[in-house]
Amino acid sequence: MTMSEAIEGRAALALLERARAVVDPPLRTALDTLPGPLRRIALYHFGWEDADGAPADGGAGKAVRPALVLAAARALGGDPLTAVPAAVAVELAHNFTLLHDDVIDRDPTRRHRPTAWTVFGVADAVIAGDALFALALRILAEDPHPASAAAAGRLSACVIELCGGQQADCAFEGRGPREVSLAECVEMAIAKTGALLGCSCALGALYAGAEPERIAALDTFGREAGLAFQLIDDLIGIWGDPARTGKPAGADLVAHKKSLPVVAALRSGTPAGAELARLYRTPLTGADVRRAADAVERAGGRDWAQLQAADRMAGAVQELSRAVPDPAAAGDLLDLAEFVTRRSR
Amino acid sequence: MTMSEAIEGRAALALLERARAVVDPPLRTALDTLPGPLRRIALYHFGWEDADGAPADGGAGKAVRPALVLAAARALGGDPLTAVPAAVAVELAHNFTLLHDDVIDRDPTRRHRPTAWTVFGVADAVIAGDALFALALRILAEDPHPASAAAAGRLSACVIELCGGQQADCAFEGRGPREVSLAECVEMAIAKTGALLGCSCALGALYAGAEPERIAALDTFGREAGLAFQLIDDLIGIWGDPARTGKPAGADLVAHKKSLPVVAALRSGTPAGAELARLYRTPLTGADVRRAADAVERAGGRDWAQLQAADRMAGAVQELSRAVPDPAAAGDLLDLAEFVTRRSR
Incomplete structure (x- = not known):
């Protein structure tokens, strides 16, 4: 930080x-x-x-x-x-x-x-x-x-x-x-x-x-920031530090959660995606959890989610500047959006 | 009818x-x-x-x-x-x-x-x-x-x-x-x-x-009619004709339901009320169902519910005539209230 x-x-x-x-x-x-x-x-x-x-x-x-x-x-x-x-x-x-x-x-x-x-x-x-x-x-x-x-x-x-x-x-x-x-x-x-x-x-x-346009832009700002938060939360659910998340490593994989990076990997059409689908049909423990996380990464799920999170956050900021052109006035909303997306579980 | x-x-x-x-x-x-x-x-x-x-x-x-x-x-x-x-x-x-x-x-x-x-x-x-x-x-x-x-x-x-x-x-x-x-x-x-x-x-x-007074009177009209309906529905749940209700005789008693006539009987302080409380601590079948219904009646639960239903309906009609003094204008609401309270289950 x-x-x-x-x-x-x-x-x-x-x-x-x-x-x-x-x-x-x-x-x-x-x-x-x-x-x-x-x-x-x-x-x-x-x-x-x-x-x-x-x-x-x-x-x-x-x-x-x-x-x-x-x-x-x-x-x-x-x-x-x-x-x-x-x-x-x-x-x-x-x-x-x-x-x-x-x-x-x-x-x-x-x-x-x-x-x-x-x-x-x-x-x-x-x-x-x-x-x-x-x-x-x-x-x-x-x-x-x-x-x-x-x-x-x-x-x-x-x-x-x-x-x-x-x-x-x-x-x-x-x-x-x-x-x-x-x-x-x-x-x-x-x-x-x-x-x-x-x-x-x-x-x-x-x-x-x-005005309605500004209300709509702020609504989109919140939605896009919310999706960015979810993407980052999903990444933490796989690669988050157990000492910080309070959950075991790869908790979402163990629960077979269809989180965004996982679905991106499963639908990637890659051999790693197929491997992940196989792993998701069985209980995951120990080395299998690491193997599944690697498969998400090799299938492009991790990169996709990181890029998407950045894209969505950029989109959110753009909508915000459309609704509130004065950066000083927009500051609090930006702080809150960044806080929401940055916080770990 | x-x-x-x-x-x-x-x-x-x-x-x-x-x-x-x-x-x-x-x-x-x-x-x-x-x-x-x-x-x-x-x-x-x-x-x-x-x-x-x-x-x-x-x-x-x-x-x-x-x-x-x-x-x-x-x-x-x-x-x-x-x-x-x-x-x-x-x-x-x-x-x-x-x-x-x-x-x-x-x-x-x-x-x-x-x-x-x-x-x-x-x-x-x-x-x-x-x-x-x-x-x-x-x-x-x-x-x-x-x-x-x-x-x-x-x-x-x-x-x-x-x-x-x-x-x-x-x-x-x-x-x-x-x-x-x-x-x-x-x-x-x-x-x-x-x-x-x-x-x-x-x-x-x-x-x-x-005006607010008329709105409040109509609200009370609906509430009182609703309670009258519930009292009659509870009476039917005990003494209703199985051929008309589609449920076995005394269905609410079999289910140990704390319906209004039952609670009136249980809280009556009468020997019949105490008998009903004893019966309600055991599964009810056959002759026990009739015995429980008789106990509700002897404890005054049936009379109480019938009187209450009539009282509540009278109260409803009074509130209605306060809100809508013209009987012709009030006719539809009265018809609906009487329909609701009269219908059997």
């Missing part, structure tokens, strides 16, 4: 901390309106309560999406404080998808704690997720800001896209190693990861009263 | 058919915007497609809630056609809750067909439910009608209440026979059954530009 990168990282962390500080009070006030048992599940999920209801001090996530809402509003000349309801809404919508994704994927941990469904059961976790999404839309519906209805429309449409992405992700798991095309895989990643980041930027722009 | 009741029933059926005819085209147009696999699940759930994707001719439910929206709009002097987006939204929200409830309750059939989760799996049914709710709110957000934002706020708040009711229903199942109070049970039934009926009426009133 260079000096300037370190400084940028610190700038992004400060933005995230500020977003957390601005969004948390109205977020907690909103959660407090939920029916008792659902409030408990929500407070547990956000890290504000333990499983037994005792207060806990957070770990409610990085607030990337609220920070994007506020930074986008500021970048387009709006008052970020008027966009706080939109920031709260995207954070609620994000956590609704996390609650349901954890149920669907049977993930046991989230933010270093047992997932809500493991503590409260599948039924209650599903219902609590539903309630968080309803709360997100209630907040927008009750917000008198002139952009709130358009924001609700965009957030609802984004959640439909997210649902499509989550469904595709589940469906891909059931297919054979070479039965998922790279285009499908990219589309799924944009829907699952990019859509809500793009929507967060768009909502900030909407609340700043920006 | 008297002659006038038969005529009322026919009037209600005509209202429901008209609502179905008005709501179905925009509902299908909305469903067609969903990502492919989610669209398939939705069309199956609504009865418009078979499991293999072949067209089917409906059975999409009775359209009670859309009919209430349209009738409420008309009763308050509005043009019901302008309220169609609200009618579509409540129908989508209702079906979102059905998809999730079926997953949570593991119900195998819905409208005489296998439930969506048994056909497409739990994950896809949960995700499709999420998408239907997002679609409901997208439709309201994109509707230029001046009442659409207030309608979205009411619908979101209603779904939060519904979630609370569904959570309570699940929680009650895990408690002992005498560990659920009658007040909790009534609150749960209002949240699960009354809230969306009330919200449907309120949305119609909102779209007619009605």
Whole structure:
């Protein structure tokens, strides 16, 4: 990490901390309106309560999406404080998808704690997720800001896209190693990861009263940065340092995950791609994990993903400069995008 | 059934058919915007497609809630056609809750067909439910009608209440026979059954530009009628004619359901209530089912539920006449309420 990168990282962390500080009070006030048992599940999920209801001090996530809402509003000349309801809404919508994704994927941990469904059961976790999404839309519906209805429309449409992405992700798991095309895989990643980041930027722009072209450009900025993040995350899932990721080497390969570099390799038409497909039909341990990682690399999957990540990030920056020509005004959004793509798991 | 009741029933059926005819085209147009696999699940759930994707001719439910929206709009002097987006939204929200409830309750059939989760799996049914709710709110957000934002706020708040009711229903199942109070049970039934009926009426009133007092009165009308319906449905679950209900006699007792007359009996402080509690701790078959039904009756549960249903219906009618003093204008809403409470399972 260079000096300037370190400084940028610190700038992004400060933005995230500020977003957390601005969004948390109205977020907690909103959660407090939920029916008792659902409030408990929500407070547990956000890290504000333990499983037994005792207060806990957070770990409610990085607030990337609220920070994007506020930074986008500021970048387009709006008052970020008027966009706080939109920031709260995207954070609620994000956590609704996390609650349901954890149920669907049977993930046991989230933010270093047992997932809500493991503590409260599948039924209650599903219902609590539903309630968080309803709360997100209630907040927008009750917000008198002139952009709130358009924001609700965009957030609802984004959640439909997210649902499509989550469904595709589940469906891909059931297919054979070479039965998922790279285009499908990219589309799924944009829907699952990019859509809500793009929507967060768009909502900030909407609340700043920006023109439709700028709103659209900021949406694309968030989506492209989101895909860049996913590509880098997928590379880390194969070649990440176990000491930094906290996961064994090649964790995604062991899980037979159809991540972007893997699918690029599988669909490469190369002998290494065919070798990878063979390896993906068997359990992977020890030397086989290294062999599979090498096959992804020899089939061009690693280079493709690295190039794509750089391309997508360049595209994101271009869209950003189109929406916000003044580099000083665009600085916070750029810091956040670089922070998101740079962070390791 | 008297002659006038038969005529009322026919009037209600005509209202429901008209609502179905008005709501179905925009509902299908909305469903067609969903990502492919989610669209398939939705069309199956609504009865418009078979499991293999072949067209089917409906059975999409009775359209009670859309009919209430349209009738409420008309009763308050509005043009019901302008309220169609609200009618579509409540129908989508209702079906979102059905998809999730079926997953949570593991119900195998819905409208005489296998439930969506048994056909497409739990994950896809949960995700499709999420998408239907997002679609409901997208439709309201994109509707230029001046009442659409207030309608979205009411619908979101209603779904939060519904979630609370569904959570309570699940929680009650895990408690002992005498560990659920009658007040909790009534609150749960209002949240699960009354809230969306009330919200449907309120949305119609909102779209007619009605004053807040009338909107609130129509909301209470729908809630009280909904509770009356639930009380009667619970009575049928114990004493309904198997030839008409299609279920064995005392089906709710066999399932140890904590329905309203049962809880009234369990909490009666009578010897019959204590006997029922004992019976509810063992599997019920044959003569025990009749014995449990007799215990509910001797403990006063049957009378209580019948009186409550009549009281609640009277309260509903009173609220209706407060919101819509002209009996001719209120006629359709009354027909629908009486149809809902009269129909057997």
